[in-house]
Amino acid sequence: MSLADRYSELRACGRVHERQLFPPRRDPGELELQARWFAGDFGKQFRSVCGKEIEVVQFGTWNREAGPDFQNTAIRIEGGEVLRGSVEFDLSDRSWETHGHATNPSFEDTVLHVFVHASEHAFFTRTPAHRNVLQVRVDPRALPESFAANVPLARPGRCQAPLHGLPEERVRGVLDGAAEFRLQRKTARLRRMLEMHGRDETLFQELAAALGYKQNKLPFTLLAQRLPLATLRPQGEETEALLFGGAGFLEAPDLSVYAGETRTYVRTLWDRWWPHRDSMQRLVLPAALWRLGGARPLNHPQRRLGALAAVAGDWSGFIHSLGEKPAAAGAVRKFLLGIRHPFWEQHYTLTSARAPQQMAMIGASRVAEILANVVLPFLAARGVEVWPAYAELPAQLTNRRLETAVTRLFGGDPRRRQFVRSVAHQQGLLQIYEDFCLQDGSDCAHCPFPEQMQRWS
Ligand code: SF4
Incomplete structure (x- = not known):
């Protein structure tokens, strides 16, 4: 039995059918x-x-x-x-x-x-x-998962004591099992999308969602669905203008609000968007959909859209880097890290001043996310064995949801950092957190996970 199957079994027999402790806080629109x-x-x-x-x-x-x-x-x-x-x-x-x-x-x-x-x-x-x-x-x-994360406040759970005494290999084994299970679920989802939308549109939509980060996953997904590659690619150099127009970022026709080189860039976008504007008006995203604050300036959605436009502009290069083998991870990483854009390498937003130094279009941590959530699941959906490459991906960053999960399960265990050094273990931990912590309605008292862990061998 594979580790993923074992985790699936653990998850199924440990299913808690009680009120969720942290029920979803919002209705999706x-x-x-x-x-x-x-x-x-x-x-x-x-x-x-x-x-x-x-x-x-x-x-x-x-x-x-x-x-x-x-x-x-x-x-x-x-x-x-x-x-x-x-x-x-x-x-x-x-x-x-x-x-x-x-x-x-x-x-x-x-x-x-x-x-x-x-x-x-x-x-x-x-x-x-x-x-x-x-x-x-x-x-x-x-729905299997929601677009937005539901993050409760962190405090150590009942797991921390039993996990504290467990040998490292056993903890790693469970994390591997949960990660493999999560990868299989992503792969199944990608497979369904491939059936429905084909290779290019599936990858384009998933790439867009990954560039949207958590805050803007929805508008990026909508944009890629509404302006699919089949529409964009024949437009050649107008692709970027269509994306910015469709995003609603070209709604202010007064170019005097832009300074020097930005005005030239926006004017070019405007001139290219203008002929399409009336026919595409209905597809333009409402401004309220975007969350423009709260993220690091480097990750502003307008910069990310510039990156998406750059990838769309060299789509055959992206597909070529992908190949059909696990080694594709290296080639795709190189391709994405090498994305260039004369304006967005120097600017955070359409209204910001020129940055003092050149910035990467897509940073190493986002590339790792794209590899873990898009590229490797895609290859797996095409029948390629990707687990070894997936298991080796180093984790670049952590986030609040992950920190919450680490605290819930490991509390003050000095080994807690070691368990989240790889993307796979981070993903495994998130899977456990969603399957157990977020399903538990007993403040840990009736959660079966600690006992299940003890039996994992
Ligand atoms: S809910 Fe379950 S898995 Fe989460 S911390 Fe409590 S005992 Fe552990």
Whole structure:
């Protein structure tokens, strides 16, 4: 039995079916849920409200015109013929009526109405021509992980005493098992995305999400979904302008607010964005979606978008570096660390002054994250054995969620730093934290993890 299988068993028999101690603090918004629908997080197989089996064969594209959210989609009903059309995703079934879709001809080709909340009384989705549209209700609580982390305050848990006395190899064994399990889950997710969106779009969306960091994962994902490579690549040098325009960063036409070289750069972006602006207006992200404060200036989303544009501009170089073998990690690292951009190497934001020195477009720690969360799971999804390369990735940084997990499990154990020196062990620790600490409703008292650990050999 593999370590991942053993961890899966430990996790299953230790499942605590009690109230969560740290319940999710927020409801995901409509845009986030739409992004997760498109990413396939809700799955592909559904049962309609009227009991029919629905398979989403093709998730289509984000609609940039008036009409349903996704167009060119394809579904199969009860295993029959493929039905093509559009999909509308709303928070409530009633939104179909209250948003005026029922009388809007643009919604006539809708084949599926997806929503989260159902009204008390049965509600039928009807098109302007009085065609009944199948309804699917989805449950965001069933999503495997959320876009945003839920970080409780840290304090040592009941684990610290038993873990303190355990030999190092046993602790490492459990962390390896949990990390392998996590990698398998990421791989399965990537495999689903590959089936739905193909290699290039999957990688582009995942890369964008990784460059968004935790704070801006959603807008970056939406941007890559709404402006897929298939749209961007034929645009050549206009790619960057489309990304900045689509992000909503080119909304102020007054160039006098920009200084010297920035004005020249923004003017170029503007001139290239302008011809597309009207046709893409509906896809422009709302400003409220961005979290521009709180991150290090180096990680400002505008710089990250510059990096994404640079990778999109040399997509074949990125794909070439990827190869199909574990050694790709080295080649991809070299490629990403070598990304250049004449403006963004010297600027933090569109309004900041020129930085005193040149800055890397993507730093070593972000590259390590991309390798662990995108590149190696992608290769694994293509059947490449990646565990040895994954296990060797050195951890560059820690974060608050990880620190919380370390404190919960290891308390003041002097070895605690050693256990999070590799990306794999960090990921394993996060998996345990999510599977046990965040599921526990007994303040550790009934959590089975410490006893399970004792039995791990
Ligand atoms: S909840 Fe469980 S895994 Fe987390 S610290 Fe407490 S005993 Fe350990």
